[in-house]
Amino acid sequence: MSDSTTTEGKLQLVVNRGEAGDERGQDVTYEIPRTKGMVVLDAVLYAQGHTDQDLAVRWNCKAGKCGSCAAEINGYPRLLCKTRVEDLPTDQPVRVQPMQTFPRIKDLVTDVSWNYEMNKQIPPFTPREGAEWRWQQRDVERAQEMRKCIECFLCQDVCHVIRYQRSNKPKFAGPRFFVRSAGLDYHPMDTVDRAEFLKNEAGIEMCNVTRCCTDVCPEHIQITDNAIIPAKERIVDKYHDPIKKMLRGK
Ligand code: SF4
Ligand code: SF4
Ligand code: FES
CATH class of the missing domain: 3.10.20.30 (Beta-grasp domain)
Incomplete structure (x- = not known):
């Protein structure tokens, strides 16, 4: 044997x-x-x-x-x-x-320090003041999925937006940071709207939802379905909704 x-x-x-x-x-x-x-x-x-x-x-x-x-x-x-x-x-x-x-x-x-610089740009967790910290279990699970990340950066490695055009790095945060931003957004006590950051600083609109990042994640985080797509929907709703655009006058 x-x-x-x-x-x-x-x-x-x-x-x-x-x-x-x-x-x-x-x-x-x-x-x-x-x-x-x-x-x-x-x-x-x-x-x-x-x-x-x-x-x-x-x-x-x-x-x-x-x-x-x-x-x-x-x-x-x-x-x-x-x-x-x-x-x-x-x-x-x-x-x-x-x-x-x-x-x-x-x-x-490899030198992965660029990722740590990108991380610093995410608007930090800012809890509501004076409110009681009571959560529904489903809210815990939603945020917790994003907190399982081990920062291996395999999703960053596979993402074609930065893999083949390294010059995109400063303007495209990459899937790891869409996960981190979602983890903060899904905290029920958080008060920050990160839509503007995701659109203008993190370049989430360059993601074309190929799902390669989800395929390689060793923690099986549903990066595209649970972090990227909900963020993209929020951005479309906030910035590209024709009625809201009309009301804003632009
Ligand atoms: S789904 Fe988006 S973030 Fe993920 S690998 Fe594809 S382009 Fe990159
Ligand atoms: S592949 Fe998964 S665990 Fe690794 S950095 Fe990306 S989200 Fe985190
Ligand atoms: S040595 Fe820690 S994840 Fe492989």
């Missing part, structure tokens, strides 16, 4: 490596002993521990909860620590590359 330490043949792991500024990088192939239940992070750490000690990879929890190990596996944005080798095709090597939307720092580690 096999256990987690029993080897089951070899795995070919191809890691796209490079220094800062080298976005193309170069593929390096490692032969890794395949063990039952191993995840791709295990394979990368084996290569780091046994062959290339300077192979850079970011990780913390190895439990799918810190969001640090986001990368692309066989071209698909995923968490290295949540992707089991046995779930990947066996007739080809496992290919790992850094998230392509963000600049490389080294090997699999």
Whole structure:
């Protein structure tokens, strides 16, 4: 009977490596002993521990909860620590590359600091003063879905609005921040209207609801249906309703 330490043949792991500024990088192939239940992070750490000690990879929890190990596996944005080798095709090597939307720092580690700058621009939670903090359970659930985000930025990585036109970054916040804004909006005690921010600063109207962000979210947040579409509807209602426009005189 096999256990987690029993080897089951070899795995070919191809890691796209490079220094800062080298976005193309170069593929390096490692032969890794395949063990039952191993995840791709295990394979990368084996290569780091046994062959290339300077192979850079970011990780913390190895439990799918810190969001640090986001990368692309066989071209698909995923968490290295949540992707089991046995779930990947066996007739080809496992290919790992850094998230392509963000600049490389080294090997699999990217500079995601732009996201933290974007986050600072969201109008903060501003509770009603003097009101009693009583919530319906359905309100808790609505806000809580948005709070499950682990900031892996896989949704930012896959979103074509910033992936293929990096110059859009300053004017398009990306799905992670539509989720964060929704989490604040859905708090029953919050008093801020973020529609203007979403329209003018966060560029939500550039989103064409492809749902790619929802597909890659490891927390299964319904980003498009529960964060983006309701916000877009509010914006249409507030800024593009023909009767309201007529009454406003513009
Ligand atoms: S649904 Fe919108 S935010 Fe999500 S990936 Fe598509 S364009 Fe980007
Ligand atoms: S919304 Fe999902 S995919 Fe996007 S950063 Fe949060 S956890 Fe990651
Ligand atoms: S190491 Fe924390 S999510 Fe993968």
